[in-house]
Amino acid sequence: MAVSSLPTLMPSASFFQAVFYRIRLGFIKLLTDTIMKILSLRGIGDPSIQPTFTKSYPCQPTLTHRIFVPKAWKSGDPALPLYIDLHGGGYALFRPQIDDKFCTWLANEHNILVISVQYLLAPAHKFPKPIYGVLNVITAILEDESLPAFDKSKVCIGGFSAGANLALTVPQLPELRGKVGGIIAFYPPTNFVTPVEETLASRPAHAGPDVLARLADLFKWGYISTGQDLADPLLSPVFANREDLPPKVCIIGCEFDMLCKNAEILANKLAGSGTGKRIGTDAAWEQNGIRWEMMIGRYHAFDTPLVEPRGAERRAKLDQRRKAMWSNADRVIWTPIQMDVLFL
Structure with a gap:
């Protein structure tokens, strides 16, 4: 699955296909809302x-943004690191509340100021409008002196799924260069050029059905206008230059997710810029400020609170695994690499 150097334009949907997509996406939005x-x-x-x-x-x-201040923090304490969170939902669904569990945990467990940003959703707001909307909000946050004191040298942007794509693209904008120190991207879409059929074929042969298989083209239609260059780095970050991204980037993929292979390609591409030695395993490694981890045996968005498994024991195991994933990503951005912790 090579990264193509040729621009590919978003094709137009037929009249009936567009009507079908609009009705279907509208129904899903109504349900999730x-x-x-x-x-x-x-x-x-x-x-x-x-x-x-x-x-x-x-x-x-x-738009209303959710601010999570660590419970242990009090006025006069040292400035906090800042993490800006962007929720998932195919660019069209959900609200920041979907990440409340993660944001609460991150704020309290790691003593970080966390702001979960609401952004403009498709199909009413297509690319690149949500990207520039997020840019405006982040700029306002960085200039907001009414917030608890945060360290502007320790700013990280992260997200899940579509939010992870935004986290990989918004920091490329000139207005944020030098202002964002790290990115954490959980199971991001990174390449809209690759056809859905090809991304599905990149999954392991023993993987079960992919939740995105019937939704990928729908979300793509909702977010991207006809004629748009799909190789635009602000849309497909696999085409981004290393120098356009922050010093540290952590990308997490899920083994059975159709998005995993292209996410790994992006991680390898970014890690290739520099002379640092790769340390770790095929499934979890770090090199030149880039961290890649594949969640073995997991599907896209396995950690979302909307798909909690039945049974206390299974829920406890899932909670343990999701927090391990969150912690590993967090350590890469905020602290020196701890090999004994990261590569268990």
């Missing part, structure tokens, strides 16, 4: 994973 509203009702959501407060900015006044 309803779920999110129910989970946000008082007494329904988990009170232990609520944000410290929420906030909007004049640049995007209709």
Whole structure:
């Protein structure tokens, strides 16, 4: 699955296909919005994973961002590292609340100021509008002196799935150069040039059905306009130059995910810039500021709270694995590499 050097334009959908996509995506959005509203009702959501407060900015006044301040933090403490989170959902679904568990854990476990950003969703807002919307919000955050004190030399952007793609693309913009020290991308889409059939074929032969198989083209239609160059690095970060990304980049893929192979290709490409020696295994390695980890035996978005398994023991094992994944990524960005921890 080579990285093509030829630009590929987004094809147009037929009239009937476009109508079908619009109806289907509209139904899925209605369903997921309803779920999110129910989970946000008082007494329904988990009170232990609520944000410290929420906030909007004049640049995007209709969007509300969730701020998680570490419970141990108090006024006058040293400035905190800042992590900006971008939720997943195929560029069209969900709200920042979907990441409340992760954001709460990250803030309290690692003493980090976490801001979960709401961004403009497709299909009403197609590429590149969400990217520049996120840029405006991040710029406002970095200039916001009313927030708990944070260290501007320790700013990281991360996300899940579509949010991970945004985390890999927004920092490429000139306005953020030198302002973001790291990226954490959990199971990101990295190459829209590769056809869905080819990405599916890159999965292990023993992998079961992929949750994205019937959704990938739908999300692609919702986010990308006809005629768009799919090889634009702001859309497909596998085409980005190493110098356009922050010093540290951590990419996590899931073995049975159709997006995994292209994510690994991106990690290898970025790691090839430099003279550092690769340390680790095929499934988990670090080189030249790049960290790659493949979650063996896992599918796309296995850690989302919407797919909790039945049974206390299975839930406990999943929770342990998701937190191990989160911790490994966090250590790469914020602390010196600890080989005994990262490569268990």
